[in-house]
Amino acid sequence: MPRTKISREDAIERIAEEFRRHGYAATSVSRIAEATGLGRASLYHHFPGGKEEMVREVFRKVGEEVGQILGLLRAPGDPRERILASMHAVDRFYGGGAKNCLLGSMVLSGGLDLFADELGGAFGAWVDALRGVLEDAGIPSKVAQRRAEDAVVRLQGALVVTRGTRDPKFFQRMLKELPGNLLEEGGA
Numbered sequence: 001m002p003r004t005k006i007s008r009e010d011a012i013e014r015i016a017e018e019f020r021r022h023g024y025a026a027t028s029v030s031r032i033a034e035a036t037g038l039g040r041a042s043l044y045h046h047f048p049g050g051k052e053e054m055v056r057e058v059f060r061k062v063g064e065e066v067g068q069i070l071g072l073l074r075a076p077g078d079p080r081e082r083i084l085a086s087m088h089a090v091d092r093f094y095g096g097g098a099k100n101c102l103l104g105s106m107v108l109s110g111g112l113d114l115f116a117d118e119l120g121g122a123f124g125a126w127v128d129a130l131r132g133v134l135e136d137a138g139i140p141s142k143v144a145q146r147r148a149e150d151a152v153v154r155l156q157g158a159l160v161v162t163r164g165t166r167d168p169k170f171f172q173r174m175l176k177e178l179p180g181n182l183l184e185e186g187g188a
Contacts, residue, residue, distance in 0.1 A: 008046055009061070011036045016058040020100040024055065024115075055106075059118050062102050065093060066122065073129040079137035083130075083179045090155070090175065097162035097171030104156055126152050130182065137183055147182050154178065 006014075014036045018027045029051055033040050047053040072086040094101070103122050106115060130148035135141055158174035 006036055006038060011038060011043075011046060012054075012057050012061050015054050016062060016102060019055065019058055020102050020105050023105045027051070055115060056118075058102065059115070059122075063122065066126070069093060070125060070129040073133045079133045080179060080183060082133050083182060087175045087179060091172075094159060094171065097159060097168040100163055101156060101159045104159065123152060134182060139183070151178055151182055154181075 018035050069086050069089045127148045131144045134144035158171045162171040
């Protein structure tokens with residue numbers, strides 16, 4: 001296969017898709033070379049730390065994208081509007097449910113042992129941003145924390161079921177219902 005010239009950022013995008021699809025353990029450097037069109041030597045030139053450095057760069061790139069979603073939750077303004085805007089961004093980010101969650105793929109495929117801090121931090125940041133917007137809506141802190149945690153669990157579960165069934169209705173329904181579930185009066 002002829003090798004192509006590709007920017008580092010484009011390579012990182014393609015590498016991210018491989019980790020999304022196959023997880024950490026099953027994504028070999030050979031598989032990454034095929035997906036990017038780069039030879040192994042070129043990959044190691046761009047990523048001297050090998051596969052581990054590639055994952056860290058993928059986390060950086062995805063972290064920037066997720067940071068934009070979390071920024072919508074942390075922005076000033078009406079909490080309901082902030083949550084709705086973030087749900088639209090989540091929908092785009094996951095391709096309407098067509099893309100696996102990189103974090104979930106890494107947790108389930110051997111990446112947790114190597115990247116526990118990054119994975120835990122990413123899930124924690126999402127919970128913190130949701131909790132903050134709920135507190136801004138006047139929901140008590142303990143209730144906001146529980147709802148934020150439940151929302152992240154629902155999001156991850158909906159992605160898994162959507163991918164497993166190849167039916168986006170589960171993800172779409174969760175996105176539609178989640179703002180109301182987060183902001184409902186009373187309950188825990």
